[in-house]
């Protein structure tokens with residue numbers, strides 16, 4: 001059984017494995033391109049990137065002509081790496097800050113057209129997720145949107161614990177709620193990266209959105225790999241064919 005670890009430690013220890021400017025990790029193929037599509041229209045938007053890591057998604061948003069992006073992450077090393085990349089290839093309007101989103105009472109003083117959170121909530125308990133979504137709601141302009149993705153809640157119960165992506169479930173779909181499942185996701189170069197998932201059910205995410213103040217119907221996608229992925233690299237993507245990998249939400253603030 002894989003051991004769970006403190007989030008900040010995990011990401012401080014493996015910031016080097018996350019640093020990238022092109023698709024490297026499985027989820028760079030199976031999730032991030034779809035999420036960026038869900039974020040459109042991006043041009044001219046001011047964006048808050050929660051759990052931005054070393055800034056891969058923030059930079060992609062800036063490439064798509066966002067006016068401003070503020071990325072926040074708990075890991076000093078991930079933010080250091082993001083800032084280094086910003087020094088090498090600067091985007092005007094892109095900034096980063098270190099912060100624990102579970103503790104920030106005022107996420108920031110400004111408001112945003114778009115809030116994104118790419119694989120952040122799987123590091124939070126149900127109550128931390130609810131609070132963070134409430135804060136995300138409060139910094140969104142009216143008409144603004146939230147786009148986020150989490151590992152698909154069914155995946156740990158459908159997939160064996162092996163290459164190229166898994167979570168080691170402790171407990172069942174309902175009894176495992178708020179349990180921290182350790183897992184790994186692979187890079188295309190064959191090296192695994194440690195990830196975790198504080199398990200929540202699909203209903204939990206819908207309820208948290210409602211509790212946060214969102215009233216409109218979210219657009220929800222169950223992200224998977226497709227035939228193109230398998231054609232590109234059957235050994236890497238093949239084992240995941242037909243499995244729900246990630247759950248993505250887009251929801252508007254009225």
Ligand SMILES: C[S@@+](CC[C@H](N)C(=O)[O-])C[C@H]1O[C@@H](n2cnc3c(N)ncnc32)[C@H](O)[C@@H]1O
Nearest residue numbers: 011051052053073074075100101102118119123
């Ligand atoms: C799976 S990584 C994703 C990074 C980035 N969003 C991406 O898509 O490349 C999750 C990130 O969430 C950050 N994170 C987890 N819990 C956090 C918290 N409470 N506050 C701020 N950042 C957090 C981690 O440090 C890590 O960088």
